Amino acid sequence: MKIIGAGLAGCEAAWASAKKGLKVRLHEARPKWFSPAHRSENFAELVCSNSLKSDEEGHATALLKEEMRALGSIVMEAADATRVPAGKALAVDRDGFSGYITEKISSHPNIEIVREEVKQVASYESQATIIATGPLTSPALAESIASLFSSTYALTHSRTHALYFYDAIAPIIEADSLDMNVAFRGSRYDVGTNEDGDYLNCPFTKEEYDLFIDELLKAEKIMAHGLDDIKCFEGCMPVEVMAERHKDALRHGPMKPMGFADPRTGRRPYAIVQLRQDDLHATLFNMVGFQTRMTYKEQDRVLRLIPGLKEAKFARYGSMHRNTYINGPTFLNEGLELKDHPGIFLAGQITGVEGYLESAAIGLYIGSTCALTHPSTSSLDKLGTSLKACSCAHPLIPPTTAIGALINHIINSDPKHYIPMNCIWGIFPPLEAHPSTSKGPRKAGRKKLLLARARSDFQTWLH
Numbered sequence: 454m455k456i457i458g459a460g461l462a463g464c465e466a467a468w469a470s471a472k473k474g475l476k477v478r479l480h481e482a483r484p485k486w487f488s489p490a491h492r493s494e495n496f497a498e499l500v501c502s503n504s505l506k507s508d509e510e511g512h513a514t515a516l517l518k519e520e521m522r523a524l525g526s527i528v529m530e531a532a533d534a535t536r537v538p539a540g541k542a543l544a545v546d547r548d549g550f551s552g553y554i555t556e557k558i559s560s561h562p563n564i565e566i567v568r569e570e571v572k573q574v575a576s577y578e579s580q581a582t583i584i585a586t587g588p589l590t591s592p593a594l595a596e597s598i599a600s601l602f603s604s605t606y607a608l609t610h611s612r613t614h615a616l617y618f619y620d621a622i623a624p625i626i627e628a629d630s631l632d633m634n635v636a637f638r639g640s641r642y643d644v645g646t647n648e649d650g651d652y653l654n655c656p657f658t659k660e661e662y663d664l665f666i667d668e669l670l671k672a673e674k675i676m677a678h679g680l681d682d683i684k685c686f687e688g689c690m691p692v693e694v695m696a697e698r699h700k701d702a703l704r705h706g707p708m709k710p711m712g713f714a715d716p717r718t719g720r721r722p723y724a725i726v727q728l729r730q731d732d733l734h735a736t737l738f739n740m741v742g743f744q745t746r747m748t749y750k751e752q753d754r755v756l757r758l759i760p761g762l763k764e765a766k767f768a769r770y771g772s773m774h775r776n777t778y779i780n781g782p783t784f785l786n787e788g789l790e791l792k793d794h795p796g797i798f799l800a801g802q803i804t805g806v807e808g809y810l811e812s813a814a815i816g817l818y819i820g821s822t823c824a825l826t827h828p829s830t831s832s833l834d835k836l837g838t839s840l841k842a843c844s845c846a847h848p849l850i851p852p853t854t855a856i857g858a859l860i861n862h863i864i865n866s867d868p869k870h871y872i873p874m875n876c877i878w879g880i881f882p883p884l885e886a887h888p889s890t891s892k893g894p895r896k897a898g899r900k901k902l903l904l905a906r907a908r909s910d911f912q913t914w915l916h
């Protein structure tokens with residue numbers, strides 16, 4: 454098995470396959486080639502936030518974590534081992550997290566590591582190949598992947614990428630540069646792990662908020678050249694784009710003040726910026742929901758208008774990056790294998806899921822099942838007897854489960870309107886209407902029923 458990319462998805466796929474006894478060759482471009490967002494040589498690097506989202510019962514992402522743990526996820530194992538306080542979210546010490554995974558993967562006897570950029574992927578290779586090179590796939594490989602489908606599909610923007618797409622990342626601040634006479638510790642509605650609160654919070658008066666928004670709107674931004682249609686994924690929307698929509702949009706979004714009292718006044722602030730612990734030693738904090746494409750110079754100027762950040766030292770500025778993914782419903786079959794190129798599988802964000810956890814889950818799924826149990830007949834011929842021997846007709850995961858809902862999104866969405874998707878309840882198939890009323894359950898009960906159905910269907914599938 455050849456796996457290209459030792460990110461979240463590639464590591465999960467490698468770990469799951471190796472545990473099944475397959476020999477895996479894992480190719481990773483770093484440190485010879487770095488994407489614009491990766492910094493370290495470690496595998497499974499978290500390139501922006503250190504949060505793996507909510508771990509609270511009732512959230513779709515908590516269900517996804519539950520399923521991943523049940524499948525023996527290395528990402529969840531590392532996250533549980535390197536967890537830092539973050540209220541109801543599962544946040545990790547980023548270096549500890551990727552260090553843990555690197556150590557485990559590198560020392561597995563069935564995994565051979567090759568530190569090189571793969572520049573070409575060829576149809577009809579002698580072994581199964583999983584491409585897990587992520588949203589920032591190296592340009593040479595992206596070109597090679599695109600050339601595989603150029604004859605069958607007119608790509609949306611160019612032959613090199615199935616779609617161009619942009620994400621923005623949030624700045625990280627050194628904790629001791631914050632003015633703690635203004636900023637304060639606390640968790641929304643006092644729900645958190647630390648008694649005195651998990652977040653550092655910067656409270657605004659109305660005047661401070663108005664000034665901040667005015668300067669944010671005026672600030673110079675980095676625009677992507679050569680593209681007239683930049684699409685921003687809703688969950689990674691830059692703050693200035695939100696502010697352009699409406700002056701109060703941030704106050705109702707990432708800067709919402711609900712659940713806090715400003716210790717200086719005892720009253721709820723007009724708006725708030727939250728900073729979440731980014732490393733185990735609490736020396737770095739990232740600005741929650743503050744993705745931006747302001748120039749570094751403007752970030753220095755405008756973000757210092759945030760109360761408590763006047764003297765802030767930026768460990769990393771926010772920035773915007775390309776996000777490459779293919780049109781899943783057009784190109785991939787239910788095993789996430791390229792329809793026209795049997796034996797080549799895709800995993801992670803490049804399939805059109807969005808998020809660390811979602812990308813990892815797809816890699817885990819492929820490593821656990823698809824690559825082994827659902828190769829098409831033609832790829833079985835080609836993959837040889839060792840792979841055939843591993844194959845044990847595994848049923849497809851039901852779309853009512855969290856992983857199944859993501860797979861269903863990838864292969865069954867409308868190809869004309871395909872967008873990257875997080876794991877949210879909205880992508881799960883609706884509950885059946887009650888026969889006597891022909892109405893579905895109300896919202897509060899709906900999540901509970903979706904959760905119960907998912908758990909039951911997952912257990913049936915697993916066993």
Ligand SMILES: Cc1cc2nc3c(=O)[nH]c(=O)nc-3n(C[C@H](O)[C@H](O)[C@H](O)COP(=O)(O)OP(=O)(O)OC[C@H]3O[C@@H](n4cnc5c(N)ncnc54)[C@H](O)[C@@H]3O)c2cc1C
Nearest residue numbers: 458460461462482501502571586587591801802808809812
């Ligand atoms: C700038 C940015 C910020 C993001 N922020 C968040 C966030 O805050 N929260 C969140 O949940 N998600 C975020 N995402 C989305 C996404 O979930 C992550 O990018 C996630 O890491 C994707 O996992 P992956 O395994 O698919 O790819 P990656 O984790 O990117 O792994 C791909 C690996 O492949 C390697 N590689 C690339 N090309 C080659 C090649 N030719 N040969 C060999 N190796 C290669 C790379 O070096 C990398 O190690 C962000 C994405 C970007 C681009």
